Amino acid sequence: MNIEKQDFIVKGLAYSIRSAEEKDAEALSRLRVQIDGETENMDREQGEAFIGPAEFTEIIHLDKEKDRNLFLVADVQGEIVGYSRCEGSDLKRFCHKVEFGVCVARNHWGYGIGKKLLELSIHWADTSGVEKMTLNVLETNDKAIELYKGMGFEIEGIMKKDRRHADGKYYDTIVMGRFKS
Template identity: 60%
Template sequence: MIIEAHPITVNGLTYTIRSASEEDAEQLSNVRLQIDGETENLDREPGEAFLDPAAFAELIRTDSEKPRNLLLVASVEDRIVGFSRCEGIYLKRLSHKVEFGVGVLQEFWGYGIGKHLLQASIDWADTNGIAKISLNVLATNEKAIRLYQRLGFEREGVLKRDKMLSDGKFYDTVVMGRFRADGLTDSPALAMSENRHLP
């Protein structure tokens, strides 16, 4: 799905949150690879599950067309500095929810980019009848967990010894979810089913 672009200024930096376009494919491929090398908070090591520009272009096309997918970028002028993705589940019993993932270049941490990507995703989800947003976060990433809680996410559980990082130790993953306040859906397809993630 596509959302309108909107500019944001934080700590003197102006950036735009907008839907990804096919012209972003090459930058997104490079940014994703760089982010994977800057933090161990994500699932991949640099180069793992690599998406080249052609694969990203296809992903952008798919996410633009599917009503429960959303691929956003944060750009400073013409440079992409972060992105997020909501991926819908298209089985009827699970179609009320999406899975969220986000990544921001380390150089641009501290400007609220991840928060604004998530807030835009929440606004989109609430407007489009999505009842639940799910995400996973490394248990040691306390700053992210606090942000998610401020934006309405709840801890749903812990995956014990879920990841092994470069120090050879195992770390837990916290499973979190945000539930739409009214618990209802607006779309008939979603109502029928009512009772990861970054690419």
């Protein structure tokens, strides 16, 4: 599915959010590896579960064809600095919901890019017949948890000791969901 491009200016930074295009595949591949190395909030360590440009091209192509998928990118002067994705299921028992994920390059934190990606995804979901959005978030990612709560998500559960980071410590994953209001 696609959305129309939207432009924003926050704290002097001009950026656009638009649907991902196949031409973005190479930049998305690089950005994913970069972001995985910038924060512990992602599921992967840097370089793990690598998705190359060809695979991103295929994901973008499939997401455009599926009514229950949405792939957005945040663009600053032609540079992709963040992205989000909603992925639905073709299974009848799960076709009422989508899973949301988002990431933004560290040097572009604080400009509301993640929030805008979430807001546009919520709007798309609410106007596309999606009844529920779900997401997973690291227990220590307080800013994200507060953002999600402020956007109507509720904690649905906690997966105890779900992840083990490079520091050898275990961390919980918080499962959150939002029903269409």
